[in-house]
Amino acid sequence: MACNSKLLCISLLFFARAAAATSGAIGNISVYWGQNSNEGGLAAACETGLYAFVVLAFLSTFGNGQTPVLNLAGHCDPSSGGCFGLSNDIGLCQTRGVKVLLSIGGAGGSYGLSSASDAQSVATYLWDNFLGGDSGSRPFGAAVLDGIDLDIENGNSSHYDDLAKNLISLYKVDKGGGRGTFLLTAAPQCPYPSGERLPRPRPGARHGPLRPRVGAVLQQPALPVRVRRRREQSGERVEDVDAQLVVGDRVSWAAGVAGCRW
Numbered sequence: 001m002a003c004n005s006k007l008l009c010i011s012l013l014f015f016a017r018a019a020a021a022t023s024g025a026i027g028n029i030s031v032y033w034g035q036n037s038n039e040g041g042l043a044a045a046c047e048t049g050l051y052a053f054v055v056l057a058f059l060s061t062f063g064n065g066q067t068p069v070l071n072l073a074g075h076c077d078p079s080s081g082g083c084f085g086l087s088n089d090i091g092l093c094q095t096r097g098v099k100v101l102l103s104i105g106g107a108g109g110s111y112g113l114s115s116a117s118d119a120q121s122v123a124t125y126l127w128d129n130f131l132g133g134d135s136g137s138r139p140f141g142a143a144v145l146d147g148i149d150l151d152i153e154n155g156n157s158s159h160y161d162d163l164a165k166n167l168i169s170l171y172k173v174d175k176g177g178g179r180g181t182f183l184l185t186a187a188p189q190c191p192y193p194s195g196e197r198l199p200r201p202r203p204g205a206r207h208g209p210l211r212p213r214v215g216a217v218l219q220q221p222a223l224p225v226r227v228r229r230r231r232e233q234s235g236e237r238v239e240d241v242d243a244q245l246v247v248g249d250r251v252s253w254a255a256g257v258a259g260c261r262w
Contacts, residue, residue, distance in 0.1 A: 030055055034056050034073060043089040052098060057072075059103070060105070060111065063111050065114075065118070087141040099183060107154070123167045167182075168184065
């Protein structure tokens with residue numbers, strides 16, 4: 001996800017200290033679940049004890065006046081109410097201390113935000129159907145997810161700042177519904193080499209993650225801070241996350257969504 005001048009990625013990494021305070025065997029590992037029909041069930045993923053965050057992938061169609069489409073690649077069919085059964089799995093994950101988020105975007109699908117008003121409509125849809133709002137068409141029934149992840153791989157980044165602001169506003173109005181922290185995360189797209197020309201590394205030079213300045217706008221080919229490791233397990237994309245902190249209404253850059261390497 002490349003960020004333009006309006007989209008401060010620091011506002012998209014909206015983790016709280018409590019999210020990092022998981023215990024036992026759970027580390028600060030996040031995994032995308034939903035795009036591999038052979039990856040096993042959601043509850044089984046949470047019961048491994050490996051993950052602090054499970055991200056449901058993806059809401060692959062939204063914005064531009066389109067009817068939103070949830071695509072879980074054969075796990076269930078939301079159009080026929082077939083995803084209601086995941087409500088129990090989501091609840092089990094949460095009782096295990098695993099945060100469950102919905103990722104919007106992905107490599108396929110059709111999505112984008114045409115205006116600030118469009119962003120507001122999408123934010124309201126997400127809040128009412130997956131978070132603390134109320135709707136008769138909630139794909140996961142009564143389950144309330146812990147947040148939204150932005151995996152914007154197509155189109156441009158216009159108005160995603162408006163989407164983030166509207167989600168945060170809805171959270172503030174609801175005051176969390178007594179649920180605690182709402183998570184708003186992003187997965188920056190930082191392939192290397194990218195389409196931009198970069199200086200060739202000097203022979204024998206040591207290289208590590210590029211570190212954006214605090215408060216800086218993250219753009220390609222800059223990488224998230226404190227990148228650790230990335231693993232592949234059974235075709236799943238596994239990312240290491242350093243989750244830190246929200247102070248009042250001020251979001252601090254203190255986390256990096258891994259998966260990108262120098």
